[in-house]
Amino acid sequence: MKKILLSFLMVIPVWGFSQSFQVNLQGQKQTAMGGAGTGVAMDEASVFFNPGAVSFLKQNGVQGGVNGIMLKTAFSQTGSNLTEHNQNKLPTPFAAYAVFGSPENRLRFGIGVYTPFGGAMHWDPNWTGKYAVTSLDLQAIYIQPTLSLKISDNIGIGGGLVYSLGKVDLQRAIPITLNNGESSTAQLKGTSKDFGWNAGIYVKTLSGISIGLTHRSKVNATVKDGDANFNIPDALRSTFPTKFNATLPLPATSTLGFGFYPSEKTTIALDINWVQWHVYKDLSFDYDNNARIPDTHSPRNYKDAATFRLGIENKANSFLALRAGIGYALTPVNDGYVTPEVPDANRLLLSAGIGLKPSERFGVDFSFLYENVLARSGTNIETGLSGTFKTVAYIPGVALSYKF
Amino acid sequence: MKSQYFYKSVLALAILGLASCKPSAESVNTVVPNKGNADFSRYIAVGNSLTSGYADGGLYLDGQKNSFPLMIAEQMKTVGGGSFSTAFFQDSQSDGSGYKYIAGFNADGTPKIADQNTHTAVRGQVTIPGFGNVTLFTKYTGDLNNYGVPGIKLAHITYAPYGNLNGFYERLLPGNAGTNNTKYLDFVTAKPFTFFSMWLGNNDILGYATGGGVGDVPTPKGDFAALYNLAVSTLKKGGTGGAGAKGVVATIPDVTATAYFRTVTLASILATVHASSGGAAVENIYIQPASGPARPATAADLFILPLGSAGLIGKADPKGPYGLSPYNPIENKYVLDKDEVAIVNDYVASYNATIRSVAAANDLAIMDANAMLKEYGSGKVVNGAVVSGAYITGNLFSLDGVHLTPMGYAITANGFINAINAKYGSSIPIVDVTKYRGVKFP
Numbered sequence: 001m002k003k004i005l006l007s008f009l010m011v012i013p014v015w016g017f018s019q020s021f022q023v024n025l026q027g028q029k030q031t032a033m034g035g036a037g038t039g040v041a042m043d044e045a046s047v048f049f050n051p052g053a054v055s056f057l058k059q060n061g062v063q064g065g066v067n068g069i070m071l072k073t074a075f076s077q078t079g080s081n082l083t084e085h086n087q088n089k090l091p092t093p094f095a096a097y098a099v100f101g102s103p104e105n106r107l108r109f110g111i112g113v114y115t116p117f118g119g120a121m122h123w124d125p126n127w128t129g130k131y132a133v134t135s136l137d138l139q140a141i142y143i144q145p146t147l148s149l150k151i152s153d154n155i156g157i158g159g160g161l162v163y164s165l166g167k168v169d170l171q172r173a174i175p176i177t178l179n180n181g182e183s184s185t186a187q188l189k190g191t192s193k194d195f196g197w198n199a200g201i202y203v204k205t206l207s208g209i210s211i212g213l214t215h216r217s218k219v220n221a222t223v224k225d226g227d228a229n230f231n232i233p234d235a236l237r238s239t240f241p242t243k244f245n246a247t248l249p250l251p252a253t254s255t256l257g258f259g260f261y262p263s264e265k266t267t268i269a270l271d272i273n274w275v276q277w278h279v280y281k282d283l284s285f286d287y288d289n290n291a292r293i294p295d296t297h298s299p300r301n302y303k304d305a306a307t308f309r310l311g312i313e314n315k316a317n318s319f320l321a322l323r324a325g326i327g328y329a330l331t332p333v334n335d336g337y338v339t340p341e342v343p344d345a346n347r348l349l350l351s352a353g354i355g356l357k358p359s360e361r362f363g364v365d366f367s368f369l370y371e372n373v374l375a376r377s378g379t380n381i382e383t384g385l386s387g388t389f390k391t392v393a394y395i396p397g398v399a400l401s402y403k404f
Numbered sequence: 405m406k407s408q409y410f411y412k413s414v415l416a417l418a419i420l421g422l423a424s425c426k427p428s429a430e431s432v433n434t435v436v437p438n439k440g441n442a443d444f445s446r447y448i449a450v451g452n453s454l455t456s457g458y459a460d461g462g463l464y465l466d467g468q469k470n471s472f473p474l475m476i477a478e479q480m481k482t483v484g485g486g487s488f489s490t491a492f493f494q495d496s497q498s499d500g501s502g503y504k505y506i507a508g509f510n511a512d513g514t515p516k517i518a519d520q521n522t523h524t525a526v527r528g529q530v531t532i533p534g535f536g537n538v539t540l541f542t543k544y545t546g547d548l549n550n551y552g553v554p555g556i557k558l559a560h561i562t563y564a565p566y567g568n569l570n571g572f573y574e575r576l577l578p579g580n581a582g583t584n585n586t587k588y589l590d591f592v593t594a595k596p597f598t599f600f601s602m603w604l605g606n607n608d609i610l611g612y613a614t615g616g617g618v619g620d621v622p623t624p625k626g627d628f629a630a631l632y633n634l635a636v637s638t639l640k641k642g643g644t645g646g647a648g649a650k651g652v653v654a655t656i657p658d659v660t661a662t663a664y665f666r667t668v669t670l671a672s673i674l675a676t677v678h679a680s681s682g683g684a685a686v687e688n689i690y691i692q693p694a695s696g697p698a699r700p701a702t703a704a705d706l707f708i709l710p711l712g713s714a715g716l717i718g719k720a721d722p723k724g725p726y727g728l729s730p731y732n733p734i735e736n737k738y739v740l741d742k743d744e745v746a747i748v749n750d751y752v753a754s755y756n757a758t759i760r761s762v763a764a765a766n767d768l769a770i771m772d773a774n775a776m777l778k779e780y781g782s783g784k785v786v787n788g789a790v791v792s793g794a795y796i797t798g799n800l801f802s803l804d805g806v807h808l809t810p811m812g813y814a815i816t817a818n819g820f821i822n823a824i825n826a827k828y829g830s831s832i833p834i835v836d837v838t839k840y841r842g843v844k845f846p
Contacts, residue, residue: 072425076432077787079818081482081833083429128836131788175789175799177841233845235509375431383788388434390427 019307019329020344021119021138022253022275025067025369026095028399032353032367033311034325036269038257039212041202043401044097047112047146050212050257051158052202054148055108057099064096065365065399071391073121073343077128078379078386087122095399110146110160115139116216117250121341129340130173130183132383136341137169140221140250144198154206159199166192166221168248170341178233188244188285190226194219196250210259218252218279228287241287249279251302265316271309277302277332298382300339305332311351321355323367336381343389345376361403369395437482440830442650443598444485448549449473450592450639451603454816455552456572457490459802459809460843462503463554463572464520465493470810473550473601475817475835480599483832489547491576497525497542501554501572504803506796506846512676515796517713517803530581532568541575548576551592557607558631559623561589589638596646600639601820603654603773605632605759609751613659614806616708616737617694617744622751629758636766652769652824655756657777660706660745664805667795668707673717677728680718689717690733693741698733704742709795709805711738769827776819786815787838799842810840 027045030037037049041056044063073086095114101107117140125134141164148158167190174184200214228244230237253275260268280302286295311325327349338344353367373391380386449455449471456463457471468474468490477488493500502521509515525542532538553573560566567577567584577584577591608628611620642649659665670689677683688700701707711717711734716726723732740748756774763770780786780800781793791812792798795805800812808816814837821832 072427074427074429074432076429076434077834077836079435079822079834080836081433081435081437082836083432085426126839128787128838130838172788173838175791175842176797177799177844179844179846181841181844183841235506235846375427377434382785384785385787388432390431392425392427394425 019275019305019347020277020302020332020342021117022251023093023115023118024307025093025395025397026114026116028065028353028365028367028397029313029323029355030269030311031067031369031395031397032323032325032351032365033269033313034309034327034349034351035307036257036271036309036311036325036327038200038214038255038269038271039202039210040257040259040267040269041210042267042269044099044110045095045112047097047099047110047144047160048095048114048198050200050202050214051110051146051148051160051198052156052200052214053212054099054110054146054158055106055150055156056202056204057108058103059403060099060101060103061401061403062096062098063399063401064094065397066092066094067367067395067397068092069120070394071120072393073389073391075129075340075343075389076387078377078388080128080387084124084127087124089120089122091118091120093118106150108148110148112144112146112160113141114144115141119342123340125173125185128387129383129385131175132339132380132385133170133172133341134185135169135171137167138248140164140166140219142196146198154204156202157200158202159197162196162198162217162219164192164194164196164219164221164250166194166223166248168192168221168223168226168246174230174232176232176236178231184230184232186231187229188226188246189229190223190244190246192221192223194221208261212255212257212259214255214257216253218276219250221248221250223247236292239289239292241289241293243288245286246284248283251279252276265314267313269309269311269313271307273307273309274304275307275332276304278304280332299337301334301337302332303334305330309349319357323351323353323355325349325351327351335378338376338378338389339380340385340389343373343376343391345374345389345391347371347373363401363403365399365401367397369393369397371395435831435833437833438831439483440825440828442824442828442830444480444483444832446486446549446597447473447477447480447488447599447601448551448592448597449476449601450635451552451601452556452607453552453554453807454606455550455601455603456554457552457813458554459804459807460503460505461804462499462501464500464503465495465498467503468492468500470813470840471550471552472813472817472820473552475814476601476820476832477549479817479821479832479835483830487547488549490550491544491546491548493525494542497523499523500525501539501541502526505844506803508846514712532582535569538569538574538581539571540581541571543575545578551576553588555607556588556604557623558604558628558635559608561604561631561635562587589635593638593641593643596643598642598646598649600649600651601653602635602639602651604635605656605755606659608755609656609748610659610806613740613744613748614664614708616735616739617741617747618737622747625751625754625758628755629762632758632762636762636768640766650768650828652771652820652827653759653763654771654773654820655759655775656752657774658749658752659806660740660748661777661781661793662806663793663795663798663801664709665706665740666793667709667805668712670701670703670705670707673707673727677718683718686728689727690730691727691739691741692733692736693739694736694744698730701734701739702742704745706740706745707734708738708740714738769823771820771823773816773819776816780815789838791815796843803843809842811837811842814840
């Protein structure tokens with residue numbers, strides 16, 4: 001069992017989307033239910049969804065899951081009859097959790113390793129928007145040890161320290177022509193290590209409805225001395241930087257969730273996320289050599305945005321659970337700020353999944369999430385790139401769990 | 405086994421997802437190609453060096469392949485346009501007339517410009533009595549849609565012997581050097597066509613300006629108007645055997661706004677002098693204007709690009725160092741003084757007024773190249789690429805400072821396409837400017 005879980009942890013390149021570059025694939029049961037799970041004590045993934053609910057889990061357990069994201073984006077420049085597509089990649093974000101401690105005790109322990117932010121967008125190196133971006137690989141893995149305390153039979157609180165490991169690799173073309181007639185290129189690559197936290201409260205009301213309220217803090221992913229690799233004419237090499245510093249704010253997220261239990265076999269979960277995207281004001285790169293190119297400050301000016309998630313689970317029998325969900329995510333990106341690395345717009349989420357329990361302890365959960373990002377037209381105020389983006393995503397996933 | 409059934413279903417779903425369903429072209433495309441009320445089945449391009457694809461101080465194969473008429477013709481193919489022939493130099497003679505490239509940079513950052521002429525198409529030289537030497541190029545025979553002839557003025561289009569005076573035109577004509585008597589206007593209208601672009605008139609003022617007001621004279625305004633009317637009325641007939649044609653004409657860019665006149669400036673000359681030994685105290689640069697005595701230059705006087713590499717400024721002389729003494733001023737041929745600038749501006753304004761009124765009277769589309777060059781020359785971000793009139797780094801002007809880079813020609817092509825679409829209700833798709841290069845760096 002441990003080996004299987006470890007093998008999931010090894011699947012390192014980890015990327016995806018749900019709202020801009022936020023990823024919401026932190027548990028297969030919850031993903032199959034539209035991504036809702038803050039107001040219910042569903043499983044070990046509560047370490048992420050609501051640390052306050054961890055102390056209400058009936059069993060200890062360990063689980064590991066992975067998703068494959070098939071992201072299909074199309075772009076057409078204003079005035080052109082051509083359609084350009086992003087390249088096929090299969091980012092595989094994972095999430096793994098374990099919950100320990102006696103279920104009879106008030107204090108429980110948990111640990112989670114998950115990927116709340118990331119992106120993998122690759123365009124043809126010679127596409128229309130190449131001077132804006134040709135590829136972005138972005139990933140933040142959060143490692144979160146967690147304590148959860150049941151302060152009464154109806155109220156649990158919990159919190160965890162987040163250690164964030166970030167990686168970024170941004171590539172674009174530069175409008176300086178090499179001797180072979182091709183464009184110069186730049187690659188900015190770096191890693192970050194930062195801290196944050198996650199806390200939540202879980203309440204079982206007398207009416208039978210459960211309520212969760214959580215907050216995951218902002219993390220400033222800070223890249224220091226990242227590598228700035230420029231493929232430029234030799235005559236200009238000494239005037240270009242080799243290192244850069246940058247900070248990407250990973251926004252705080254507050255969530256209010258509800259759990260409804262119309263029957264013993266049926267759970268309905270409703271979540272409202274509020275993501276404080278306003279912290280993403282610009283994407284700035286501070287270079288170590290400004291002889292030819294100045295430090296860049298690309299405006300992003302994101303706004304706070306909400307996501308609404310509704311999911312239902314029906315335990316058909318002791319072997320099989322059926323799940324479905326729907327969600328709607330409002331975009332944090334204002335008109336004029338849509339960029340090809342994150343061509344964001346309001347999006348509709350539809351999900352379904354099944355859970356299988358071949359034995360009392362062992363479980364397998366499958367999910368399938370379909371995201372339909374609405375078509376969005378506009379002109380970026382920084383690059384002047386004008387056109388229409390349309391994205392759909394198909395995201396299957398699987399998780400294995402073991403109760404002990 | 406029940407579970408097997410589920411595994412298979414999920415696997416099937418996953419495969420379905422992998423294979424599916426990129427967003428459709430209809431979900432993002434805004435343009436459905438449509439010819440509107442024009443007929444693009446045979447398009448011809450009438451014009452000078454800018455039409456031919458001239459760049460980097462020469463006409464060569466790579467420049468020809470990046471001419472704006474060829475780009476337009478490619479896009480017209482989506483709306484019923486036919487094949488489009490250019491008088492390409494052969495691959496073995498791809499240097500054409502020869503052209504300039506950057507061999508390296510000097511310590512002060514200025515470029516070392518060198519000549520590329522190992523595989524030219526030069527076939528000889530002929531002396532035309534009363535005119536002088538004309539360089540001849542390998543003849544082109546075959547279909548022709550791009551009639552761009554480097555150097556041609558509007559004033560030349562009805563001049564029968566012109567084929568003997570311009571090697572680029574001679575190369576397109578069947579007769580041998582010295583024996584030609586085909587007027588350019590007759591040549592371009594010898595076959596039927598349905599659509600034309602005409603961008604003529606630039607050279608009627610360019611020679612005067614680039615020569616610092618020395619040598620060439622501007623075409624008289626009245627002659628320009630008469631010839632422009634003649635050219636348009638002739639082209640509208642659609643050529644011999646044609647049934648009429650629609651078309652687009654373009655205004656003349658303000659040549660004093662090109663990199664040719666904006667790279668070597670009073671400030672840049674003074675900065676170089678101040679940095680030289682013993683030059684720190686120099687306050688004035690002296691020029692010889694067209695009329696009157698030598699005087700200190702002002703920011704309103706423009707210097708031509710070749711002065712920068714001529715190596716003359718400060719050169720010792722018994723009359724005083726070159727350009728630094730009123731007794732040894734910068735020669736008139738290197739300077740377009742402020743009075744000459746005013747003359748150039750006056751002619752360009754008059755020519756453009758003619759072009760606009762003739763286009764309007766004949767119901768033709770008009771591409772305002774003058775406005776376009778001002779817009780991009782002053783700096784504009786195009787799909788993330790900064791384009792400006794800056795020499796070498798601006799991506800707009802080629803190494804000669806007057807003609808455009810492939811990227812500049814792509815921007816020009818889109819200017820024409822937008823003008824055509826606006827006039828004729830057509831939807832010719834635009835060119836992807838980012839696919840075209842700027843000046844090559846070593």
